[in-house]
Amino acid sequence: MQPARRVLASTGAASAVRSPGASTCRACLTRLPAPQRRAFSRSAPRHAAPPAPSPAGLAELSSRKLISVSGPDAAKYLQGVITANLFPGYAGPSPTSEHLRADAGFYAAFLTAQGRILHDVFVYRDARDTAHPPGHSWLVEVDAAEADRLQKHIRRYKLRAKFDVRLLDEGEGAVWQAWDDASPSLPPSLPSSISNTTVITTPDTRAPNLGHRLVTFSPTPSPPVSSPTLPLVPESSYHLRRYTHGIPEGQSELLFNQALPHESNADAMRAIDFRKGCYVGQELTIRTEHRGVVRKRILPCVLYPDGQPLPEDLVEAYRPEIEPGVTAEEIPREASIGRAPGGKKGRSAGKWLTGVGNVGLALCRLEIMTDVVLPGEASSGAGGFGEGDEFVVGLGEGEEGKKVRIKAFVPEWLRRGLVRGEGH
Known part of the structure; x- marks a missing residue:
């Protein structure tokens, strides 16, 4: 019926x-x-x-x-x-x-x-x-x-x-x-x-x-x-x-x-x-629509442990938890995202928002965490995104110094919107 x-x-x-x-x-x-x-x-x-x-x-x-x-x-x-x-x-x-x-x-x-x-x-x-x-x-x-x-x-x-x-x-x-x-x-x-x-x-x-x-x-x-x-x-x-x-x-x-x-x-x-x-x-x-440059966007992210290669596909990389037992819920909301040790120096790359399993959302700086080129700017530079760059986000209280790796993805529907300057 x-x-x-x-x-x-x-x-x-x-x-x-x-x-x-x-x-x-x-x-x-x-x-x-x-x-x-x-x-x-x-x-x-x-x-x-x-x-x-x-x-x-x-x-x-x-x-x-x-x-x-x-x-x-x-x-x-x-x-x-x-x-x-x-x-x-x-x-x-x-x-x-x-x-x-x-x-x-x-x-x-x-x-x-x-x-x-x-x-x-x-x-x-x-x-x-x-x-x-x-x-x-x-x-x-x-x-x-x-x-x-x-x-x-x-x-x-x-x-x-x-x-x-x-x-x-x-x-x-x-x-x-x-x-x-x-x-x-x-x-x-x-x-x-x-x-x-x-x-x-x-x-x-x-x-x-x-x-x-x-x-x-x-x-x-x-x-x-x-x-x-x-x-x-x-x-x-x-x-x-x-x-x-x-x-x-x-x-x-x-x-x-x-x-x-x-x-x-x-x-x-x-x-x-x-x-x-x-x-x-x-x-x-x-004013933002017609004059501003949007440098940060909420993007889907995957968490993965040290020693693993960069995930290539968000859905295939999903796991209910990360070894040894870390989940997205354990990361404090608005936790700062930075570059992995040994990488380039620079400001915060974004803020964690929420997630489930090892997948979630973060407010990410596009020029640092993605290959998106902002209007009127070069594709990369000092502190900009580079192939193979890795990032980390810290865990909650009691885990001081402990971090998990994180990679941001730009969904195709959003990427098309950014290129055209409009929605999907």
Whole structure:
């Protein structure tokens, strides 16, 4: 039985829109909460590392939660505070439901007024609401550890806009990721226990062949019965898939009030519409797009022990742990990456973010850790990348002086985007 689906429709080129979200007082929008650095995020992978990457799977994402934003001004408010465009192709002063984008869901981000990432989100049309006009009911999917903070942020800056904000109760809705490398472009074939419920399905367009995002609503049996073609897998398998594709997610990886959109690949992951009108954080984001040189990017990395040759393939190099028993989870978040002993001297090459097994993500200096040539610069030089260069990252407390080797990879979809100066 096929599930009820919202089909992703192509959208036209976006153009300038001024929204009532932009009517929020600029002075108010700049008075954002002070940054609160957290040593660890509850969204970080806490499950056992999978034995190998799964070519197909259906994973329930307990690391994500849903917030309902519903009311006559919901779409207009969201238009003024997220990086994506709800009204692509419309340049008039008063967009209506007829101008809304047609897809069921899309990726976006909330920024500070200084252009830093507050939250990365998926935004969906709420398929349950059939009593109100299109655009009145939306669901915002966010890092579960940050859901309450985002709900309060929306309430704080809604001012007189007419909409309600509510964090969905536990069990009321669930977020899933489905993928099948044998048919990556097709909607997933779901177990009957899921397909019999209300389901929102949309392609995950952050990277090619990453899979499909799903939202299901109660009643859903737990756990659902898997299908022969799409087995149920643990959430750690989804995290591993993200890491091998080079996709950061949640505020353990996109550091709250610190991460820049371009350094976090939000531009290449289609989170930002650069032809959209005013939204919070737009000025610095647009300036970086047109004038800045992005020297750091979040990249997938593999950890490997001393004495082994440089890994050539990220997926083939994956292991649940590194001998003797080191895993990516043992490396402190934001641990500095440097050159291996005996190599060139120079500044820090990057910062570790998170991982599972021996694969994870790090914020890397492109000219030091990769062969990417930045615009207007030579391919190498003193302290620049050289064939065979090796790097190390330190382990946690109690392991002072102990380091593990690390190599960064540039995914092909991101490399193409860097060459063209655009997303995939």
